[in-house]
Amino acid sequence: MLASKRNLGLSIALAINLVLGGGAVQAASSDPATAAYGPELQGFDYPFPVERYEFTSQRQPLQMAYLDVRPDHPNGQTAVLLHGKNFCAATWESQIRALSGAGYRVVAPDQIGFCKSSKPAAYQFSFRQLAENTHALLGKLGVQNPIVIGHSTGGMLAAHYALLYPKETAQLVLVNPIGLEDWSAKGVPPISLAQWLERDLKTSADSIRNYEKATYYAGHWEERYEPWVQMLAGLYRGPGKEQVAWNSALLYDMIMTQPVVYRLPQITVPTLLMIGQKDITAIGKDLAPADVKPTLGHYPELGKATAKAIPGSRLVEFPELGHAPQMSDPETFNRALIEGIAKR
Known part of the structure; x- marks a missing residue:
């Protein structure tokens, strides 16, 4: 399904990418394992129509891709x-279908620096800035008091959104969010x-798959x-590899230096935590001293601690799932999500 319109999309992407300065897009291979995509994922189709929000941020024109179902x-x-x-709006496909089937309008953006959105050469990445960008997009769409659902890094962003806009957030859902512990304070070196950047430029399908198998899917594939x-x-096989890797480096630095754990008690909106218990995610863990590594990424403990920290929050645990429960067992996850937000 994702490849059905790729040839048409790629011809359009060639023109767009040249205008945006991303360089020529390589022809997409019929084999996804060798396909190369443009720096804004030109050549890779999403399962829903992609729309664009054009705006100015930090004195430069940017575009934010999003789905509005x-x-x-x-x-x-x-x-x-x-x-x-390591996700995009498209990876929410199952949740978009389940939520829209239950009557919810669903908006899923690609944040600046990710996927089909702009990859600026210079940008002060912060969770506050990304939250402000998202708030501006929702304002343009006329969305008021949304249920904000964030996964992983998106969970950190969702928490910051609720902190910035508590009176404009109906509910907050955090799915295996990171930032629930301060890795630097625990001993991960600067x-x-x-x-x-050096690490990110080495990214390959094998490195992605191995990491995701171990953390996202609890050892299963x-x-x-x-x-x-x-x-x-495909982003790292494409002509915008350096551009993609540089934005990724900036984003990793944002994640490491802006943990949300210290602000969890300040969240005042109704919050649902959805935690895969076999998650072991801790960015930079491989660089930590041997005695520090075993202390990082214990989500059974982090989930419970977060539930205690956020006033009135509710915790749903998935005993056999890892960092991406919404992808490992979408049927169970979607049912729990829809039931959870209906209860409030």
Whole structure:
């Protein structure tokens, strides 16, 4: 399904990418394992129509790609889905279908620096800035008081959104968010932008797959995960590899230096935590001293601590799932999500 319109999309992407300065887009291979995509994922199709929000931020023109899926039988509520570091709006496909089927309008943006959105050469990345960008997009769309659902890095962003706009956030849902512990304070050594860039330029389909198998899917692998591996790997096979890697380095630095754990008690909106118990995610763990590594990324403990920290929050645990429960077992996750936000 994702490849059905790729040839047409790629010809359009050639023109767009040249205008945006991203260089020529390589022809997409019929084999996803060798396909190369443009720096804004030109050549890779999403399962829903992609729209663009053009705006000015930090004195430069940017565009933010997003999905806006309206239900056949609306219930008057909007769910906003915020993706993680190695994810895109498209990876919420199952949740978009489930939520829209339950009557929710669903808005799922690609944040600046990610996926089909702009990759600026110079940008002061912060969770506040990304939250402000998202708030501006929702204002343009006329969305008020959304249910904000964030996964992984998107969970950190969702928490900041609720902190910035508590009176404009109906509910907050955090799905295996990162930032629930301060890795630097626990002993992960400082990592420079140059180091992040060097690491990111080595990204390959194999490195993505191995990491995701270990953390996202609790050691299990299914072929249905492979398209999302190739989505990311295709960015690093494309002509915008350096551009993509530089933005990724800036984003890793943002994640490491802006943990949200200290502000959790300040969240005042109704909050639902959805935590895969076999998650072991801790960015920079591989660089930590041997005695520090075993202390990082214990989500059974982090989930419970977060539930205690956020006043009145509710915790749903998935005993056999890892960092991406919404992808490992979408049927169970979607049911728990829809039931959870209905209870409030």
